[in-house]
Amino acid sequence: MRAEAQALKGHLDVLLLATLNDGPQHGYAIKEALRDGSGGRFDLPTGTVYPALHRLERAGLISGSWSVVDGRRRRTYQLTAEGHKKLAGERANWREFAAAITTLLEPGPWPTAT
Amino acid sequence: MRAEAQALKGHLDVLLLATLNDGPQHGYAIKEALRDGSGGRFDLPTGTVYPALHRLERAGLISGSWSVVDGRRRRTYQLTAEGHKKLAGERANWREFAAAITTLLEPGPWPTAT
DNA sequence: ACCCATAGCTAGGATTACTACCTATCCATT
């Protein structure tokens, strides 16, 4: 596994939802958006992206529809109303989570008040 | 599983190492330090903490020794030299990881320069 | 006498990202 794999767990869904918040996209484009938007850090294999999208669709957070562009079939996804709500919640959740970790990671101990 | 469970995956080790950076501690005290230091957010079950400490010890990042305090046996852990190095690397890694996620989560799309 | 906090432990379950593999079209290079 990639080293980043475990770190990403539980945070991939928000990233996918956030990407779709910029407008409907198909899976491959989402994968590229994450890669480019992260400076290459999140260059996820398709075996990660597609199953995750299926999961989000099953959960009713995104909805997909087939189309054909340049002879290639595409499945374009967009956020549902639920997906928008979920995204808002998860964004807030991330901020709190990140703040908590960052605080704990600050070098300590702090000087005890006397 | 707790909802936070997946989010924490891959980040627990840094938290444990960072806690031990404040001085040697035993498992139960580490658990409490994480709970209190996170405002209750990371109130981890012992079934999470102890196996993680064993993992870190096997990896040579911390070293433990038994002692008895008030009739209760304790296993006190401290960072090894490798553990200190690992902590420094993981701290830097967290900053980059968090920055990448936060950037991707910012509402977009940004206005395209013309 | 009982329960809770403290202190440690483990087996098995649940979740999720990854590896490795597959199909197919279009385009550029050989």
Add this chain to the structure above:
DNA sequence: AATGGATAGGTAGTAATCCTAGCTATGGGT
């Protein structure tokens, strides 16, 4: 014409790790 890469989709099975649920044991409070 043929080959390979980029695009676009997919799946089955593996690895990693956090949690649940259970256990032993001591000390202090009600």
